[in-house]
Amino acid sequence: MRERILKDLVTAMKEKDKEKLAVLRMVKGAMQLEEINKKEELKDDEVIAVLAKQIKTRKESIVEFQKGNRNDLVEQTEKEIEILETYMPEQLSGEEVEKIIVEAIQKVNASAPSDMGKVMGIITPLLRGKADMSSVSKMVKEKLSN
Secondary structure: OHHHHHHHHHHHHHHOOHHHHHHHHHHHHHHHHHHHHHOOOOOHHHHHHHHHHHHHHHHHHHHHHHHOOOHHHHHHHHHHHHHHHOOOOOOOOHHHHHHHHHHHHHHOOOOOHHHHHHHHHHHHHHHEOOEOHHHHHHHHHHHHHO
16 A cells, blocks of 8 residues: 555656645655654555545545635645545445444443443444544444434
8 A cells, every 4th residue: 555655656746746746745744754653664554544534634624614615725625535535445335334333232232322432442443444433433322322
């Protein structure tokens, strides 16, 4: 994954694709920062976590840009998200996510919202990068509240 991003960075430079180049440079910087903190090269799942964090940050930015009527920045940020999402693993459907949640709840015999930590502990490694974790968290909360 890491190598693919770095190769695409070089390709974007050669093709003078300014948008993709800017996004990949930001990702490369975020990966390097994470590698410095860990003192080792990132594994694929760690690269996916960095990408997910970049996407989440941009989605939060879009909300703020919309509040400020900055449609130009909203469009640009949406394009950046599209570029980043090409490197993410295929997202699971709502039904697949729900099935994993139900299995995890049964596995730990969770019955109350106080058991949410146990359930999230099981499903987070399974769903990281494959589903939006904030919506997963809401789904788990709903299931445990009923």
